[in-house]
Amino acid sequence: MANPVVLHITNDYLGSSVYRELYIELSKRGVKQLVYCPMRMPWKNKIPASNELPYEIVYSNMLKSYHRVFFSKKIRFLYKDIEEKISFSRVAYIHASTLFSDGALAYLLHKRYGIPYIVTVRNTDLNLFIKFMCHLRPLGLKILRGARKAVLISPAYKRRLIESSFLKNYLSTIEHKLEVIPNGINISWIKNPYPQKPNVSSPVQLLFVGKSTRLKNLDKLVRAVAELYKENYRCVLNIVGGNPADRKFSQLIDRHSFVKYHGKIHDRKKLRELMRTCDIFTMPSKRETFGLVYLEALTQGLPVVYTKNEGIDGLFDATIGEAVNPNDVSCIKEGIKKVIDHYNRYNFDQQKIIDNYNWEKISQIYVEIYKSDLKR
Numbered sequence: 001m002a003n004p005v006v007l008h009i010t011n012d013y014l015g016s017s018v019y020r021e022l023y024i025e026l027s028k029r030g031v032k033q034l035v036y037c038p039m040r041m042p043w044k045n046k047i048p049a050s051n052e053l054p055y056e057i058v059y060s061n062m063l064k065s066y067h068r069v070f071f072s073k074k075i076r077f078l079y080k081d082i083e084e085k086i087s088f089s090r091v092a093y094i095h096a097s098t099l100f101s102d103g104a105l106a107y108l109l110h111k112r113y114g115i116p117y118i119v120t121v122r123n124t125d126l127n128l129f130i131k132f133m134c135h136l137r138p139l140g141l142k143i144l145r146g147a148r149k150a151v152l153i154s155p156a157y158k159r160r161l162i163e164s165s166f167l168k169n170y171l172s173t174i175e176h177k178l179e180v181i182p183n184g185i186n187i188s189w190i191k192n193p194y195p196q197k198p199n200v201s202s203p204v205q206l207l208f209v210g211k212s213t214r215l216k217n218l219d220k221l222v223r224a225v226a227e228l229y230k231e232n233y234r235c236v237l238n239i240v241g242g243n244p245a246d247r248k249f250s251q252l253i254d255r256h257s258f259v260k261y262h263g264k265i266h267d268r269k270k271l272r273e274l275m276r277t278c279d280i281f282t283m284p285s286k287r288e289t290f291g292l293v294y295l296e297a298l299t300q301g302l303p304v305v306y307t308k309n310e311g312i313d314g315l316f317d318a319t320i321g322e323a324v325n326p327n328d329v330s331c332i333k334e335g336i337k338k339v340i341d342h343y344n345r346y347n348f349d350q351q352k353i354i355d356n357y358n359w360e361k362i363s364q365i366y367v368e369i370y371k372s373d374l375k376r
Helices: 017-028 071-085 103-113 123-132 134-146 155-163 171-177 218-230 247-255 268-275 292-299 329-341 350-356 359-374
Strands: 005-009 033-039 056-062 091-096 117-121 149-152 178-180 204-210 235-241 259-261 280-282 304-307 321-324
Touching (some): 005 017, 017 033, 017 359, 056 071, 091 103, 091 359, 103 117, 117 134, 123 134, 123 155, 134 171, 149 155, 149 171, 155 178, 171 178, 204 218, 204 268, 218 235, 218 247, 218 329, 235 268, 247 259, 280 292, 280 329, 292 304, 292 350, 304 329, 321 329
Parallel strands (some): 005 033, 005 091, 033 056, 091 117, 117 149, 149 178, 204 235, 204 280, 235 259, 280 304, 304 321
């Protein structure tokens, strides 16, 4: 095969920097790559120039609004599009970035061309497709059974998939394919760790970094901090991100004197400087495939309050912080309070984070998977 490549099918390529960081590291290891990016909206300002990256990107024709509802039509549309735009004679391997939206294409291409593929199971796969779209479960099983591997970003997601009724009758044929491979964090965090504080500040400096969407659960976090005030815990909730143009968000941050809004901070150095003034990172999201910002906070010495059975849950032992039920304000409050009261107990190994969650190491794991499968 002339110039064999790994084809990535990545429907959220323009929405997350995770993919770009992985693909750049893979390129450094000699992996030739082609990225197929389904276009859901006109991201013109986010499309990088082709000469900026060490791999080729192929964008699909624009998906229609009804494709969000009619999954089968969307897959047929994309399958026709990808066949018109890519020569599969040089594709040696397919890496689908989600189980359903990307995995369905990988499965069809595997059936047509016999190309091996792996899939990654993410937030929307578990919390949307498997949970609510029962009619697509048989397709999901076919995709998993045809895949060489199914990658889970965290132990929590692997546990949830294994325990789901979705795999009940097929676990014995699929479980050996499941492998936990976490995301990595940007090299700027790896190179600039910061030691933990010996004690909390007065008042306690809490930090939230994220969007103001319902899934980030900021409203319940604010309510939890308000409850802490009733129990004489003085805290400042520092918020980074959000959308000030959103009326509900602006009302939320204006309503409470303990909220300090810093706007959006895109400069990593400035964000690190803010983190180093804070004591605890608090983001009890309702859903979180991984949550790189938790790891970023840990590199800066902040214990974290995170979501049980989501994101980083299970990656470390309990000493990194407290896992909480995101739907229970009282539970969020108690988690924060526990970290404040026993601050010195949260002694985590920052070097382990630096060693295990850098893209250099993680990309090498994928290289070995590709090589192993291609030798079959």
